[in-house]
Amino acid sequence: MRQPTSDPAGVGRRLWLRSVAALALGAGGRGVGAATVLSIGITPVVVEDRLGLWRRWAAYLERASGLTVTVRPFSAYGRVVDGLRQGGLDAAWLCGYPYVLHRRELDLVATPLWRGEPRYQGYVIVREGAARHDWAALRGCTFAYADPLSNSGHLVVRHWLRQLGHDPETYFGRSFFTYAHRHVIEAVSVGLADAGAVDGYVWEWLRQRHPRRVQGTRVMWRSPSFAFPPLVARRGLPAGVRRSLAQALIGMRHDEEGAAVLAELQLDGFTTAEPAWYEPIERMAREAG
Numbered sequence: 001m002r003q004p005t006s007d008p009a010g011v012g013r014r015l016w017l018r019s020v021a022a023l024a025l026g027a028g029g030r031g032v033g034a035a036t037v038l039s040i041g042i043t044p045v046v047v048e049d050r051l052g053l054w055r056r057w058a059a060y061l062e063r064a065s066g067l068t069v070t071v072r073p074f075s076a077y078g079r080v081v082d083g084l085r086q087g088g089l090d091a092a093w094l095c096g097y098p099y100v101l102h103r104r105e106l107d108l109v110a111t112p113l114w115r116g117e118p119r120y121q122g123y124v125i126v127r128e129g130a131a132r133h134d135w136a137a138l139r140g141c142t143f144a145y146a147d148p149l150s151n152s153g154h155l156v157v158r159h160w161l162r163q164l165g166h167d168p169e170t171y172f173g174r175s176f177f178t179y180a181h182r183h184v185i186e187a188v189s190v191g192l193a194d195a196g197a198v199d200g201y202v203w204e205w206l207r208q209r210h211p212r213r214v215q216g217t218r219v220m221w222r223s224p225s226f227a228f229p230p231l232v233a234r235r236g237l238p239a240g241v242r243r244s245l246a247q248a249l250i251g252m253r254h255d256e257e258g259a260a261v262l263a264e265l266q267l268d269g270f271t272t273a274e275p276a277w278y279e280p281i282e283r284m285a286r287e288a289g
Contacts, residue, residue, distance in 0.1 A: 038067045038241065040231075041080040041092035043147075053264055060258045064248035067241065076179050077149035084234045091233040091245060097151040099232055100282040108273035109231040109242060110249040114201055118271055121200040122152030122223035125188050128216050132195065135164060135221070143172040144187040144196035147179055151281050152199040156223045159284045182206065182213065189216040201228070205266050227277035231270070246272070 040061075042054065054071045061069045072089070074080045081098050083089035085105055099106055111118040126132040132141075146153025154177075158168035176193075178184050184196035185203065200222065206213045231249060233242045252258030253269035262269060 037070050038065075038245065039070045039072060039083075039088070039090050041072050041074055041083055041089045041094075043074055043077050043080050043092070043094060050264070053261065056257065057261050060252065060255065060261060061245070061248050064251055064255065064258065065244040067244060077147045081149070084232070087234065087236070089234065090237050090241070091231060093229065094232050095147075095149060095151050095229045096227055096278045096281045097155050097285060098149045099230060100278050100285050101149070103275070103278075103282075105235050106232045107235055107237070107242060108275060109233050109246045110270040111230045111273040111277070112228045112265075112270055113268040114228055114266070116268055117225075118228050118273070118277065119225040120152070120228050121225055122156045123198050123200045123203050123219045124157065124195055124221040125185065125198055125203065125217045126195045126220045127188055127191070128218045130194070132220060135161070135166075138195050139171060140173040141194035142192075143175040144184045144193035145175060145177050146181045146184050146197060146199070147177060150181075150197075150199075151226060151229075151284075152223065153181055153184065153197045155281070155284055155288060156226070157197045158288060160223070162287070185214055185217055189214070195220065199229075201266075208266065224280075226281055227273075230273050230278075 038061075040058075054073070058069045058071045061067070072083075074083070077095055077098050080089065080092045080094060081102060084092055084094075085102065091109060094106075099108070114120055124138075126138075132138060143157075145157070148154055161168040161171050178187055178196075181198045181202040184193070184198045185206065187193040188196045200219075203214060203217075203219070231245070233245070249270040250272065252262055
């Protein structure tokens with residue numbers, strides 16, 4: 001039946017490429033060999049259209065860790081996973097879903113703290129003013145997902161439908177992927193979708209920083225809390241490098257520039273990540289098959 005389409009008219013990918021142009025964001029610009037550079041991938045699981053912010057983050061990480069850091073934005077989670085597995089990336093800020101799928105090849109580095117906790121929720125949003133207040137009102141609608149490997153933007157919705165006794169393959173009339181949480185919000189806002197699944201942190205960040213971007217949408221449903229998308233490293237990354245990165249992340253809140261970057265991200269800091277925090281996502285992934 002109706003499998004989610006990849007991306008109607010290329011909306012998500014086109015907007016992503018326009019905003020980041022697939023650039024690698026180097027902090028220091030020093031002429032060092034590629035083998036000494038720590039390459040970090042970021043995905044649309046975090047607020048992705050802030051090139052200056054990511055340069056500042058890379059600069060802080062360089063200074064705090066003593067490493068040479070390159071931050072590389074990607075348009076889909078799968079590409080970041082491929083980069084980690086193939087050695088093209090050393091670390092990534094990644095959703096918990098791909099982490100649990102590949103945990104034998106990845107190590108947790110740190111988890112962000114949002115509103116004092118290393119947790120967040122998935123939201124289902126609908127158009128403001130629409131008479132949709134529960135899951136029954138979504139049957140047969142056009143639904144926007146964020147990414148096939150997104151927990152909040154895909155997995156949790158399908159899990160919840162199964163919990164309610166519905167078949168996620170047939171419940172919606174049509175569904176598609178936008179490949180960024182903010183593009184889900186745009187799709188619902190302009191009427192390309194009746195409803196959509198988004199990361200609650202991203203929706204709340206935009207509501208505070210750029211309220212016009214969430215204008216025309218409202219939250220219909222909030223998921224249970226899950227562990228926040230973590231920073232992970234490929235399994236082969238030297239332990240000393242991984243520790244240096246973790247220490248730099250956990251120390252951000254105590255550094256003037258690091259704290260400024262955190263404030264821009266509306267995060268309280270980073271903390272040591274525990275694999276057990278991601279077990280609820282792993283259980284949903286096993287149930288999904």
